[in-house]
Amino acid sequence: MIPELRVENLTLRFGGLTALDGVSFTVKPGALHALIGPNGAGKSSCFNVISGLYRASEGRVLLGEEDITGLRAHKLARLRIGRAFQNAALSPGSTVLDNVMLGRHALTSGGFLAAGLRLPWAMRQQRRHAERALEICEFLGIGELAHTPVGALPYGATKRVDIARALAVEPVLLLLDEPAAGMNAGETADLATTIEDVRAELGISILLVEHDMGLVMGIADRVTVLDFGRRIADGTPAEVQADPEVVKAYLGTEAAT
Numbered sequence: 001m002i003p004e005l006r007v008e009n010l011t012l013r014f015g016g017l018t019a020l021d022g023v024s025f026t027v028k029p030g031a032l033h034a035l036i037g038p039n040g041a042g043k044s045s046c047f048n049v050i051s052g053l054y055r056a057s058e059g060r061v062l063l064g065e066e067d068i069t070g071l072r073a074h075k076l077a078r079l080r081i082g083r084a085f086q087n088a089a090l091s092p093g094s095t096v097l098d099n100v101m102l103g104r105h106a107l108t109s110g111g112f113l114a115a116g117l118r119l120p121w122a123m124r125q126q127r128r129h130a131e132r133a134l135e136i137c138e139f140l141g142i143g144e145l146a147h148t149p150v151g152a153l154p155y156g157a158t159k160r161v162d163i164a165r166a167l168a169v170e171p172v173l174l175l176l177d178e179p180a181a182g183m184n185a186g187e188t189a190d191l192a193t194t195i196e197d198v199r200a201e202l203g204i205s206i207l208l209v210e211h212d213m214g215l216v217m218g219i220a221d222r223v224t225v226l227d228f229g230r231r232i233a234d235g236t237p238a239e240v241q242a243d244p245e246v247v248k249a250y251l252g253t254e255a256a257t
């Protein structure tokens, strides 16, 4: 069963600056939920609190009944939360497949030491994981690149490797932080289709943090909008787009840039 993600009253302060100010929203099971907002709105801060990188000053994050506030990466992976970061920390000298396999650590019993010792059961398990990792790569359209070093890939493909690595934990919840950042219009459109495919195929919940309103409006079921660390709107894409405060927040930044 896919649990819901509840973000309750999150506040995050950096010294005198309040990056998040009592933010709450719920990602329903199986929903494609977008968190958007202009530059500096607090999207990445919120992503980083949910994914355990930042410690919230107040508030909590629940996955189903489980309090996951501040949990470290390996615990989140065991709870089947997959995360893809804005600046993917991939290992450039390793192949695509090896990078995706790293995402499967959480699912490996006995660890990679046993595999290193070439114990038969560990070798079998390793083979099964590699097969699944390759399937995930194929699903994301990077199957043919599986044995290519990540450092040799074009930018758009590295983003896909990071998403593949997040999917390697067999997540119930996938967290994507600005996956389209730095992409051109064609790559962004392809990525939108891929995200929709992931949701349709796996039936998991996806929290998509994104600056680009255009990208999320076509694919999200629900949208939460932040501005200056506060939640200013939460609703369907149509509701949010028609919200005067949202229009003002976006136009305000565009006028300022």
Ligand SMILES: Nc1ncnc2c1ncn2[C@@H]1O[C@H](COP(=O)(O)OP(=O)(O)OP(=O)(O)O)[C@@H](O)[C@H]1O
Pocket (backbone or CB within 6 Å): 014, 017, 018, 019, 037, 038, 039, 040, 041, 042, 043, 044, 045, 046, 211
């Ligand atoms: N590690 C940090 N230390 C101090 N201030 C920070 C830190 N991270 C973010 N901030 C500040 O918190 C506020 C929210 O930033 P955040 O990066 O979360 O916004 P964002 O909505 O993700 O913006 P963008 O679309 O530009 O990535 C900003 O004023 C930012 O300068």
